[in-house]
Amino acid sequence: MPASGSPVYRFGDFELQPRERRLTSAGNAISLTPKVFDTLVLLVEQAGHVVSKDELMSALWPRGYVDEGSLSKHIWQIRRALGDSAKSNRFIETVPKLGYRFAMAVTCVDAPSAQSPAPAPLPAPIAAIPPMSVSASSAATIPMPRGASTAAVTPQRAPVSASLWSGRRGGLLGIIGLAIVGILSWLLHSRPMVVTQAPARDASVLQPDGRNRLVAFVRFNNLSQNPKDAWLGPALTEMLSTELGSADEIRIVPSDLVREANTDVAEPRTGGYPAASLAQLRKRLEADYVVSGSYWVANATDNPPVRVDVVMQDARTGATLSTISNQVDLAALNRLVTQTGAILRDKLGVAPPSAEFTSLVANAQPPTTDVARRIGFALDALQRHDAAPARDELLEAVAEAPGFAPAYLYLSRAWSALGYQKKALAAAEQASNHAAGLPPDQRLLVDASVQAQRGEWAKAVSAWKALVDLKPLTIEYRLSLIDAELAAGNSNAATDALSDVRRLPQAADDPRIALAAARVAAKRDDSKDAVVQAELALRLARTRESPGMIADAHLELAQARFHLGEFEPARAELAAAITSYRSVGNPHGEASARRTLALVLTDLNRGQEAREEYQRAMGIAQGVGDSATVAAIYRDLCSMLWNAGDRDGAETAARQALRIARDTGDLRLQVWTLRALASITADEGATDEVMREYREVTTLTERNNDPGGHVWSLATNADTLRLRGQLAEAHAECLRALAEASVLSDPQFKTFSGFTCALVAVDRGETQAARALLEAVIRGGDNPASLVQVPNAEMVLAQLDFEQADWQRAQERLRRAIAGFEAQEAQTGVADAEALLALCAQAQGDTAERDRAIAHAKALRAAITSRQEIYFVDIVLAKVADGPKQKTDAIARLRDLAADAERRHWLAWSLEAKLAAWQLLNTPADAQAAAVLGKDLQSQASKYGFHRILTLMKSSPAAPS
DSSP: OOSSSEEEEEETTEEEETTTTEEEETTEEOOOOHHHHHHHHHHHHTTTSEEEHHHHHHHHSTTSOOOHHHHHHHHHHHHHHHTOOTTTOSSEEEETTTEEEEOSOOEEEEEOOOOOOOOOOOOOOOOOOOOOOOOTTOGGGOOOOTTSSOTTSBOOOSTHHHHHHOBOOTTTTOOTTHHHHHHTHHHHHSOOSOOOOOSOOOGGGSOTTSOOEEEEEEEEEETTOOGGGTTHHHHHHHHHHHHHTTSTTEEEOOHHHHHHHTTTSOOOBTTBOOHHHHHHHHHHHOOSEEEEEEEEEOSOSSSOEEEEEEEEEETTTOOEEEEEEEEEEGGGHHHHHHHHHHHHHHHTTOOOOOHHHHHHHHHTSOSSHHHHHHHHHHHHHHHTTOHHHHHHHHHHHHHHOTTOHHHHHHHHHHHHHTTOHHHHHHHHHHHHHTOTTSOHHHHHHHHHHHHHHHTOHHHHHHHHHHHHHHSTTOHHHHHHHHHHHHHTTOHHHHHHHHHHHHTSTTOTTOHHHHHHHHHHHHHTTOHHHHHHHHHHHHHHHHHHTOHHHHHHHHHHHHHHHHHTTOHHHHHHHHHHHHHHHHHTTOHHHHHHHHHHHHHHHHHTTOHHHHHHHHHHHHHHHHHTTOHHHHHHHHHHHHHHHHHTTOHHHHHHHHHHHHHHHHHHTOHHHHHHHHHHHHHHHHTTOOOHHHHHHHHHHHHHHHHTTOHHHHHHHHHHHHHHHHHHTOHHHHHHHHHHHHHHHHTOSOHHHHHHHHHHHHHHHHHTTOHHHHHHHHHHHHHGGGSGGGTTHHHHHHHHHHHHHHHTTOHHHHHHHHHHHHHHHHHTTOHHHHHHHHHHHHHHHHHTTOHHHHHHHHHHHHHHHTTOOOHHHHHHHHHHHHTTOOSHHHHHHHHHHHHHHHHHHHHTTOHHHHHHHHHHHHHHHOSGGGHHHHHHHHHHHHHHHHHHTOHHHHHHHHHSTTOOO
């Protein structure tokens, strides 16, 4: 960086002038939006070095979280402007898992320095000392930094408003808890616990092409046509799958794939499916064998006879391998399943399991017919994406059979689909408590579910790896392992797992593997490759005629295109996804796609259409009891309404999200909404309610083991305590925040806590300590994560210089602060600094500069909505009152501000307003009024420990005794 003048950077044919905010190529100007320009400057200033995403996002959106998609869009726009691409990496290199590096060689030269202004006249004596405060980026509203607990905190853009609500969407969706849903994709969207595993594996069990036998249980028709018997079809499918899948040589096609593949296939005849239907099912499922059948239940009351017919066909040849008919009393259903499974295994040439393993398989079957009935109805509801009735049936099942582990795992699945994370975890833990007698793979499935619900991703990865080792040809286990690695942040391990699954038989044509590849690419910030993989998944899904996977591919493709800034193509993909989800009757998928579409429409500045999509998504989610999606929509609406200036609407939406989060046990959403609510209400006053909400956020970050979020919460608490006049408590919180920040690698936490603690030190009269902390913030300005607080630190130091009558140095600091605020597009900061600059100019006798600064500050103040920022500007501008009438009006205004601040529990602001009024009154002509006000001011400042104010009053020549 040049020591003088302003830097100009040259690379290739381009020239970048940050001060002039100009990018040119061969003399031709290139237009960039302000944030995109700032992104380029941050990268070029550190050319050759990696700049992390957290650093970039903290510098560009200092108020809090935004979606990483916003940063990806900026990188894409820069590359497009420079004629670069993600593949060529000529200018900007993506560093997986870290961030970006400006790879082109950069030279830096000095631009001609502006002529220094003429020395200002010597300052006239004045008692007007500015209040100690900060700009719009102040610690009073320090946002949740990157790395702290969130979604997020989730959506995206602008100063305090947008970034306050921003959080990470988790791709484009940004659903709170999406990682758990993703990692449990196989458990939650396919038939759980139906593939059992023999203890040993032998290569001889494979078919000649290297695969084991892939069996699909397609349909059991209810011949009695009685709805009360509808449970028996899903129950038979589940029980026979468990029985047949006990052989290591057999794999069972997940039931969610079977359900959608079978939607338009004619019902099987008595002898099974005709050849054309078999060929269609094989194309869609890649199954080697298809099992179908029917059942008939007599019209009896307690224990009716039931007839079951089962047909197994070779889907490759159309041959019928086995036809089994049997009739038993309903109470003997388990025995019928065991006998039927043995016959089917024999027809497939698979040896029966050992007696010991057979007993383990028996433990995985419903212990009674009543439990089987409950589970059958529940599974049918889950397959129809209707988790509420499934939950009710399963609660009855576990009450009837409290030791039956599979029922608890199904119940966990239902609770999770409804968004009740805490209850889902409790059910999964109950399954674990009763899983000792299950086959090995089912015990591991239970363990994987528990660890994922707990967020213990490393342990979940271990469980999935064990399942892959136990049954290496089961693609579903490998896909879940990939998702677990991604959730654990192990993108390299996920890439390795993806390479492994691609080597399996049948993997090349499986759309699910291409979808997994798209997720891996997205995690590695390679949106171009994510598009390629999602497009491949879409082609494969269409070849298989699988509408559910077609919908998933459209959704994945929309996310990738969104991250590339291709909003209209993303919108088209989402419309296609909605159509496909509706065709298979998946309301959860449709609601998620519509919510995502609303987010895209928001980015396209089509607010009304976005609201309509939110309403549609809300109605669908509420219809199926999907609390997680409902809460996520309320969170998004909170962001949208706040950005639109609807404070009351934003608060209502946040409180709805908080209510659901508490009901469902979603700690991450609770943190986000409590922070949002505290930030909304804090701008109206530092009430006891605000303090309770901030304390709750702090407690939740402790429970979530979120050290960065905890530092942020401590710093925010400290600043709010300072405003309330509780300086001792604020100091204690600061000491904790500084200590905890010192051991964190991310410098942003040191910056946030250091700046806040400097304000506390100033009010306590500890000027040297405050200066040291503020200088440390400025030194940290070389790191993009610290850039936002540098102008604030300069402005506070300028105020300390005022108090030493060092007007020249104060003026220099304020000019640097204004430049910094303008670079960050922080107009409230510019207004604050301009107001102080007017005061400085008045002290130096420069009326022209004073009047210019006043006019600019007032113009900016008219657009300020933050109440605290209005306080700051109004107090400072009152001090430059010129003439008796203006002085009288200014004193009245300051008294009103002091009274209003006190009502809002802003003691610090109240004292600042009183101090300013006293300074204006502190003349021989107003000695009596000054004495009365001074006595009150001294009393309060002494009581609450505001030693800076006491020092300033003592240093005044007309101070009261």
